[in-house]
Amino acid sequence: MNSMAFSLPKISPFSPIFRLKTLIIVSIISCALVFVSGTDRGSVGNGGDELYREILRDETVERIKELGKISDADGFLERTFLSPASIRAIELIQSWMMDAGLKTWVDQMGNVHGRFEAANSTAETLLIGSHLDTVIDAGMYDGSMGVVCAISALKVFKLNGMLGELQRPVEVIAFSDEEGVRFQTTFLGSAAVAGILSGSALQISDKSGFKMQEVLRENSLDATEESLLQVKYEPKSVWGYVEVHIEQGPVLESIGCPLGIVQGIAGQTRLKVTVKGSQGHAGTVPMFMRQDPMVASAELIVLLESLCKHPESFLAYDDQCGGFTRESLAGLVCTVGEISCWPSASNVNFTVDIRAMDDTVREAIIFEFSKRLDKICDNRMVNCSTENKHTAKAANCDSELSLQLKHAAHSALKKMMVDLQGDVPLLMSGAGHDAIAMSHLTKVGMIFVRCRGGVSHSPEEYVLDDDIWATGLALLQFLETST
Numbered sequence: 001m002n003s004m005a006f007s008l009p010k011i012s013p014f015s016p017i018f019r020l021k022t023l024i025i026v027s028i029i030s031c032a033l034v035f036v037s038g039t040d041r042g043s044v045g046n047g048g049d050e051l052y053r054e055i056l057r058d059e060t061v062e063r064i065k066e067l068g069k070i071s072d073a074d075g076f077l078e079r080t081f082l083s084p085a086s087i088r089a090i091e092l093i094q095s096w097m098m099d100a101g102l103k104t105w106v107d108q109m110g111n112v113h114g115r116f117e118a119a120n121s122t123a124e125t126l127l128i129g130s131h132l133d134t135v136i137d138a139g140m141y142d143g144s145m146g147v148v149c150a151i152s153a154l155k156v157f158k159l160n161g162m163l164g165e166l167q168r169p170v171e172v173i174a175f176s177d178e179e180g181v182r183f184q185t186t187f188l189g190s191a192a193v194a195g196i197l198s199g200s201a202l203q204i205s206d207k208s209g210f211k212m213q214e215v216l217r218e219n220s221l222d223a224t225e226e227s228l229l230q231v232k233y234e235p236k237s238v239w240g241y242v243e244v245h246i247e248q249g250p251v252l253e254s255i256g257c258p259l260g261i262v263q264g265i266a267g268q269t270r271l272k273v274t275v276k277g278s279q280g281h282a283g284t285v286p287m288f289m290r291q292d293p294m295v296a297s298a299e300l301i302v303l304l305e306s307l308c309k310h311p312e313s314f315l316a317y318d319d320q321c322g323g324f325t326r327e328s329l330a331g332l333v334c335t336v337g338e339i340s341c342w343p344s345a346s347n348v349n350f351t352v353d354i355r356a357m358d359d360t361v362r363e364a365i366i367f368e369f370s371k372r373l374d375k376i377c378d379n380r381m382v383n384c385s386t387e388n389k390h391t392a393k394a395a396n397c398d399s400e401l402s403l404q405l406k407h408a409a410h411s412a413l414k415k416m417m418v419d420l421q422g423d424v425p426l427l428m429s430g431a432g433h434d435a436i437a438m439s440h441l442t443k444v445g446m447i448f449v450r451c452r453g454g455v456s457h458s459p460e461e462y463v464l465d466d467d468i469w470a471t472g473l474a475l476l477q478f479l480e481t482s483t
């Protein structure tokens with residue numbers, strides 16, 4: 001048995017680590033943790049430790065792996081909104097929910113629900129969820145882990161005969177779309193449950209030209225504005241929303257702590273930029289007569305990088321007098337993720353993703369980008385347009401709910417380890433989560449789980465089996481003490 005103390009390094013707001021996807025905030029002191037192997041751990045409720053390990057670790061890990069094999073692609077993981085693989089995943093998740101003693105159904109947006117109706121069925125419901133879709137060439141933990149861990153925690157309650165002790169209904173939801181791969185707009189499932197998905201979304205087309213409405217109807221889902229309204233939950237029927245997710249950043253690993261509590265989630269905007277020039281012969285059109293959208297796009301992409309790398313050079317920046325401050329620029333990141341040109345090089349499209357903890361900073365960057373885009377495109381004699389594909393404002397997690405999750409995580413970590421000193425870390429999320437959409441419906445709280453190297457959206461994504469166990473114990477503890 002080892003004993004080690006971990007302390008948080010000082011991070012300047014402009015240091016590289018501060019720009020990483022997930023950022024650590026202020027007052028984390030230290031987290032001195034040592035793993036204890038074997039089964040000699042404290043117990044939760046009345047169950048035996050072996051039961052918890054079997055369900056919360058071994059079975060949960062097996063299920064995450066099984067879900068990770070359900071893919072639309074050969075050789076890599078890809079599961080997008082209502083794709084054939086998603087339908088198979090829905091069926092599998094439903095079977096696990098039933099196994100945990102939950103009543104299940106699939107709603108009109110393809111979200112899978114598993115509900116335990118407490119004796120006090122009129123009490124507000126605790127929702128616990130994450131998403132079942134993935135990016136292309138994904139890892140198997142992003143989204144799936146949150147869903148499977150929640151089902152496992154309730155399964156332990158069932159096996160312990162403790163489901164009946166829950167003071168309020170508890171519902172696990174596996175949301176149909178968070179990544180936004182298919183329709184380029186994210187949170188389709190959770191936005192519908194939160195009642196913020198506009199009916200016009202049904203008319204959005206995927207890359208193959210299929211409208212969302214057609215895709216839903218193909219799967220026997222009504223896909224009307226009325227059916228969307230049926231998916232929406234009444235705020236007064238809901239107590240809160242909790243989500244467990246991999247951190248997707250390196251902070252927890254760097255301080256050696258398996259779990260952290262999320263304080264807030266960055267806002268994000270996705271744009272599609274179209275640059276139209278004209279075709280010509282590479283050997284005959286003189287340089288001064290060219291209307292080359294490729295070079296214009298390159299200039300725009302570099303501009304975007306400069307805007308987010310050195311925002312102080314572009315925005316009114318004033319630490320003293322109310323302009324943007326170092327703090328407000330925290331978490332500002334811009335990415336061009338996809339670029340295509342057709343035919344040959346006369347039209348170029350590229351995607352832009354802009355995120356910041358402060359919504360006014362994100363808006364100011366978009367404003368600057370649009371202004372400078374017009375100038376660059378005029379100079380280069382090309383036509384440019386931008387289309388807003390998605391906007392989500394930053395969300396704060398509820399402080400009281402976060403405190404409850406923190407206590408639950410602390411208790412789980414103590415059961416898993418010895419020598420826990422200091423607090424469970426508090427983090428900010430640069431990545432988007434269903435919790436953003438759900439914050440429009442109810443108070444939200446999130447637990448982050450460390451992942452190897454902070455890597456996500458890659459087959460290299462990996463979470464230690466014992467960290468999955470710790471997550472399950474934290475959820476169990478939370479359910480026991482807060483519902």
Ligand SMILES: NC(=O)N[C@H](N)C(=O)O
Nearest residue numbers: 178179180430431432433
């Ligand atoms: N957690 C995530 O990976 N979420 C999003 N799809 C995102 O941040 O883009």
Ligand SMILES: [Mn+2]
Nearest residue numbers: 135142179457
């Ligand atoms: Mn993701």
Ligand SMILES: [Mn+2]
Nearest residue numbers: 142143178245
């Ligand atoms: Mn995710």
